[in-house]
Structures are given as structure tokens and as C-alpha cells.
Amino acid sequence: MxxxxxxxxxxxxxxxxxxxxxxxxxxxPLTPIPGQGATVGNPNDIGPTTPIDQSAISSEGIKPADxxxxxxxxxxxxxxxxxxAAQTVHFDLDSSVVKPGDVGKIQTVGxxxxxxxxxxxxxxxxxxxxxxxxxxxxxxxxxxxxxxEVLVRSGVDAGRIHTISFGEDVPVIDGHNxxxxxxxxxxxxxxxxxxx
Amino acid sequence: MNIRTLTAGAAIVAFLTGTQVGTxxxxxxxxxxxxxxxxxxxxxxxxxxxxxEVLTVLQFDLHVMxxxxxxxxxxxxxxxxxxxxxxxxxxxxxxxxxxLLLGKRYTGGSLRQQAHALADDxxxxxxxxxxxxxxxxxxxxxxxxxxxEIFVADFDGGNAKAATSDNVLVAAPAWVKGRATLFYSTxxxxxxxxxxxxxxxxxxxxxxxxxxxxxxPSVSPDGKKVAMILSRNGSPDLWVADIDGxxxxxxxxxxxxxxxxxxxxxxxxxxxSSETSGRxxxxxxxxxxxxxxxxxxxxxxxxxxxxxxxxxxxxxFTQMRGGGFDICxxxxxxxxxxxxxxxxxxxxxxNSRNIIYNRDQTHLSVLDVPxxxxxxxxxxxxxxxxxxxxx
Numbered sequence: 340m341x342x343x344x345x346x347x348x349x350x351x352x353x354x355x356x357x358x359x360x361x362x363x364x365x366x367x368p369l370t371p372i373p374g375q376g377a378t379v380g381n382p383n384d385i386g387p388t389t390p391i392d393q394s395a396i397s398s399e400g401i402k403p404a405d406x407x408x409x410x411x412x413x414x415x416x417x418x419x420x421x422x423x424a425a426q427t428v429h430f431d432l433d434s435s436v437v438k439p440g441d442v443g444k445i446q447t448v449g450x451x452x453x454x455x456x457x458x459x460x461x462x463x464x465x466x467x468x469x470x471x472x473x474x475x476x477x478x479x480x481x482x483x484x485x486x487x488e489v490l491v492r493s494g495v496d497a498g499r500i501h502t503i504s505f506g507e508d509v510p511v512i513d514g515h516n517x518x519x520x521x522x523x524x525x526x527x528x529x530x531x532x533x534x535x
Numbered sequence: 536m537n538i539r540t541l542t543a544g545a546a547i548v549a550f551l552t553g554t555q556v557g558t559x560x561x562x563x564x565x566x567x568x569x570x571x572x573x574x575x576x577x578x579x580x581x582x583x584x585x586x587x588e589v590l591t592v593l594q595f596d597l598h599v600m601x602x603x604x605x606x607x608x609x610x611x612x613x614x615x616x617x618x619x620x621x622x623x624x625x626x627x628x629x630x631x632x633x634x635l636l637l638g639k640r641y642t643g644g645s646l647r648q649q650a651h652a653l654a655d656d657x658x659x660x661x662x663x664x665x666x667x668x669x670x671x672x673x674x675x676x677x678x679x680x681x682x683x684e685i686f687v688a689d690f691d692g693g694n695a696k697a698a699t700s701d702n703v704l705v706a707a708p709a710w711v712k713g714r715a716t717l718f719y720s721t722x723x724x725x726x727x728x729x730x731x732x733x734x735x736x737x738x739x740x741x742x743x744x745x746x747x748x749x750x751x752p753s754v755s756p757d758g759k760k761v762a763m764i765l766s767r768n769g770s771p772d773l774w775v776a777d778i779d780g781x782x783x784x785x786x787x788x789x790x791x792x793x794x795x796x797x798x799x800x801x802x803x804x805x806x807x808s809s810e811t812s813g814r815x816x817x818x819x820x821x822x823x824x825x826x827x828x829x830x831x832x833x834x835x836x837x838x839x840x841x842x843x844x845x846x847x848x849x850x851x852f853t854q855m856r857g858g859g860f861d862i863c864x865x866x867x868x869x870x871x872x873x874x875x876x877x878x879x880x881x882x883x884x885x886n887s888r889n890i891i892y893n894r895d896q897t898h899l900s901v902l903d904v905p906x907x908x909x910x911x912x913x914x915x916x917x918x919x920x921x922x923x924x925x926x
Contacts, residue, residue: 379925381671385737386735389736391721391723391730392741393724405746432857470855472707477751480766481770484769503722504748
């Protein structure tokens with residue numbers, strides 16, 4: 340009964356609120372479209388980006404990255420991907436364990452760095468496509484860090500070693516089978532050295 | 536206005552209850568008194584008088600908000616109108632005696648915007664739910680071998696605009712609740728650093744640039760804290776800091792991989808994935824720290840990418856099957872998980888009912904959780920992934 344009463348009220352209310360619709364003078368504009376501020380992130384309001392401010396935010400007492408040497412070399416030196424192309428290491432599915440057979444490759448890189456103190460190294464961690472994107476980005480970092488551990492143990496100063504995970508974003512082979520996946524699960528070395 | 540809303544709501548509750556009687560108890564999950572009826576039947580609705588883009592928008596919006604477009608003879612509700620110059624429509628409860636639920640003519644904006652506004656009004660006036668047709672999403676679009684950009688678009692993929700033009704890799708964007716600001720990791724400065732990006736002014740600022748990886752930022756709903764994955768202590772761990780970067784605190788200390796933090800609505804608890812027990816599973820921890828608690832998720836395994844629903848009741852996540860992915864949900868307190876649809880990386884809309892996800896590493900789709908209806912959004916100029924729904 341209560342609902343029926345409400346329903347009647349409702350019909351009256353709607354009829355009243357719509358009294359303008361359909362009459363000969365044309366429908367009144369009853370409701371303006373919700374304003375652009377009503378929902379967040381209107382694509383039409385996007386401004387051009389400004390350069391990233393590297394300065395302001397940092398935590399009290401905790402240093403931001405010490406990348407002075409690497410950043411100087413990136414800006415003023417050479418990024419060499421070919422020098423240690425043969426030293427690329429590979430991983431099992433979901434694993435960040437360096438295979439015993441790959442330790443020698445990493446030590447080759449370590450020996451070079453120990454003999455060239457003006458150089459630094461980036462270890463890139465990569466994954467196959469079978470994990471989710473953000474998990475793979477973390478897994479790629481673990482792989483790069485596992486390689487880093489071997490380098491540190493072979494005597495290279497940790498400050499000269501940088502890790503970058505690319506997750507599944509940069510496959511070497513675009514296939515969707517184990518032949519491609521096994522090649523894509525890898526750690527690569529990018530040598531940073533001054534210009535000659 | 537309140538009376539009208541209440542009445543429409545009461546009518547549809549009766550309708551839905553009637554159609555649900557035959558449903559088995561197994562298809563619903565009970566969380567206290569709140570239930571998502573998995574397998575809820577879509578609401579039959581007839582749409583007439585519209586054409587072109589307006590019709591396309593209405594069909595998309597109503598489908599992904601739990602309606603089924605049917606001939607008028609089979610419809611519970613009807614939407615009749617036109618889009619000559621402006622969108623106007625009358626919504627009637629056909630099975631409820633033909634009562635007029637809504638009569639409106641829309642002004643301003645584009646016809647497309649008017650159609651989205653009508654879709655939201657239809658949802659409100661018929662089933663008394665909040666629509667999401669005028670909400671926005673951010674996602675990344677592959678633009679080169681080592682490049683992708685952040686795009687922002689209407690929730691259906693329309694009106695897509697690039698928010699970045701850096702020509703470098705960039706990772707999953709995350710919205711700040713209620714603001715046109717994104718946090719994401721960018722490789723712009725070679726190393727993956729977390730930046731904040733005010734979309735309106737274009738101003739960007741580094742938030743975290745520690746040694747190692749700075750990944751997966753997630754801003755608390757109250758806007759005061761940022762959870763993220765940092766590897767500065769030798770392994771990808773969960774960290775939290777104040778929104779001004781201060782009070783950095785490590786919340787997980789494992790040798791294994793943590794990833795993808797998401798916040799409870801009260802901004803006190805963080806859910807994330809961890810491999811610490813062998814396979815990936817979901818864990819929670821409070822911002823005060825303390826032990827990580829494993830979230831019970833029976834029926835599924837190898838789980839990542841949790842996303843806490845804005846109403847706090849459910850956590851959506853991705854199950855990894857070694858090549859395939861499933862979008863799943865589990866009650867936030869843990870329990871039996873429901874596998875909803877194939878795909879990865881779910882992000883809830885503000886209505887805690889719709890999810891946007893990555894269907895096949897190429898397309899983004901919108902899912903209506905109770906009816907499991909999905910549709911691909913409009914394709915951006917490149918493979919799209921890592922969608923985040925503005926709330």
C-alpha cells in the first residue's frame with residue numbers, strides 16, 4: 340500500500356516535472372549536461388607536459404639515487420650494447436636464479452669493469468610475456484639484481500652497477516612460444532664509457 | 536526527486552528478486568549482508584529513435600552497465616527519443632504499466648557527451664544505480680619498439696588524447712582520487728622513476744628516484760600517501776611514503792618479488808602480490824607496518840595485480856596460468872574467488888561494479904561484473920594496456 344502511494348506521488352511528480360516536454364513550444368532544456376568538472380580527467384583539458392622537475396621531492400634523511408657517474412656517462416659518453424652482447428644471460432620461467440653456466444659470462448664483464456675504472460654498467464632485466472606487466476617489471480628487476488650480486492661478488496664496486504627492469508616491454512623475439520620466451524627471459528649488459 | 540528515486544529503486548528490486556529465484560546459492564558470494572549476484576541476468580531494454588554515433592554510444596554504455604538490448608515486446612524498460620540537433624529521450628517502465636521514469640532533453644557538449652549523459656540517466660532512473668558513462672580512464676599505448684605513451688580517454692575509449700609525448704617506455708598510470716593527476720613510472724631519465732603529472736597544467740615532478748626500480752605507484756584514496764615498489768634494499772619490496780615524499784617506510788622485507796599495491800577505501804590497508812611463499816599470492820599489510828597477512832583465495836592460484844573496489848567489499852585480481860590470464864574477484868576479507876573472464880590487470884570503476892581490463896595484451900575491455908557482459912573499448916593507435924579508471 341505504501342508503495343502504491345509512493346508510486347502515485349511519483350507519477351504526479353514526474354508528470355509535473357515533465358510538463359514542458361512535448362508541448363507545442365518545444366521541450367524545455369530540463370537538465371544541462373553535467374559540467375566538465377563533474378567527472379575527473381577530461382581528455383580535452385590535458386595541457387602540454389613540462390620538463391620533469393627532478394629536484395623538489397625527496398625524503399628527509401634518505402638519499403635519492405646516487406647515479407652521478409652513470410648519468411654523467413649517459414650524457415657525455417657512449418652507451419655500448421655490443422661489447423657484452425655475447426654475455427647476455429638467460430633465466431628459467433618465473434626465476435631470477437643465475438644459472439651456473441652463466442656465472443662465467445658475468446665474471447667476464449666484472450673483469451672488464453675492474454680493469455676500466457672510468458666505466459660503469461647497466462644491467463637490463465627482461466621477461467617473457469607470460470606474466471602480468473607489473474609483476475614482470477618487478478621480476479625483471481630481481482633478475483637484474485641477481486646478476487648484480489654476481490658482479491659485486493667478483494669485486495666490482497656496487498656504485499658502478501645500475502639495474503633497469505623493462506619487464507616484458509622489450510622482447511628480442513616477438514614469438515608466442517617457448518623458443519621466443521626462453522630468449523626473452525634475459526639479463527643484458529649496457530656498458531657506459533667515456534668518449535674516446 | 537527522492538521519491539522518484541526510491542520508487543524506481545523499489546520497483547527494480549522487486550523485479551530482480553523475482554528473476555533471481557531460480558538461481559543456485561553457489562552463484563552468489565555473501566559478505567555479511569552485501570552480495571554481488573554473479574550471473575545476474577541483464578535487464579532487457581528497448582532503444583528506439585536514435586541513430587549514428589548516439590545510438591552506438593547508447594548501445595555500448597547500456598550493454599556494459601548490465602542491460603540487454605531487445606525488441607520492445609521483450610523489454611522491461613523502453614528508451615524512445617531522437618538525436619536531431621540534441622539528444623532527447625523518454626524512459627518508460629514498460630512492464631510496470633508504462634510509467635514515465637524520465638523525460639529529458641540535453642543541452643551543451645557534443646552529441647556523444649549527451650548520449651553518455653542519457654545512458655547514466657537511464658541507469659539511474661530504471662535500476663537506480665550510479666552510471667559510469669561519463670567517467671575517464673588512463674592507459675598506456677605502445678608507440679614504438681622502446682616507446683609508449685600515456686593516453687587519457689572517455690571510459691569507452693572515445694575522445695582519446697595523449698598525455699605524454701616522451702618517446703620512451705612508461706609504465707602503469709594511477710589516478711589520484713578526485714583529481715586530474717596521474718602517478719606513473721617513466722624511463723624518461725633512463726632509469727624507471729616515479730613521477731606525478733598534473734594533467735591540466737602539464738607539470739610533472741619526480742616523486743621517487745631511488746637506486747634500482749621505482750615502480751607501481753598507488754595513491755591512497757585520502758590522497759595522503761603513496762604505496763610503491765622500490766628495489767633500493769636489494770629486492771622489489773613494498774614501500775609507502777607521504778604524498779610529499781617524506782616518511783618513506785619499507786612495509787615488506789622479503790627476498791622475493793612484491794608487486795602492484797592497491798589501497799583499502801579507508802587508506803589504512805594495502806593489498807599487494809608477493810611471491811614469498813613460492814607462487815604469487817595476495818597479501819595485506821597496514822600502513823603502520825607489522826606482518827604481511829596472506830589473503831585467502833580458494834579456487835585460484837598464482838595471483839597478481841589486485842585492485843580494491845572503492846566500496847571496500849571486493850578485491851579484483853589477475854590469475855596467471857602460464858600464458859593465459861583470468862580476471863577474478865574475491866571478498867576483501869578473503870574467501871572463495873570467482874573467475875569472471877579471460878584477461879589481465881583489472882581496475883574498478885567508482886561504482887564498484889564495472890572493471891576495465893586488458894583482454895589480450897592488445898585490447899582494453901569493460902566488464903560488468905554481475906552480468907559478466909563485456910565489450911572492447913575503441914582502439915587507440917597502438918596496443919593498449921595498464922588501464923586505470925578515474926574515481
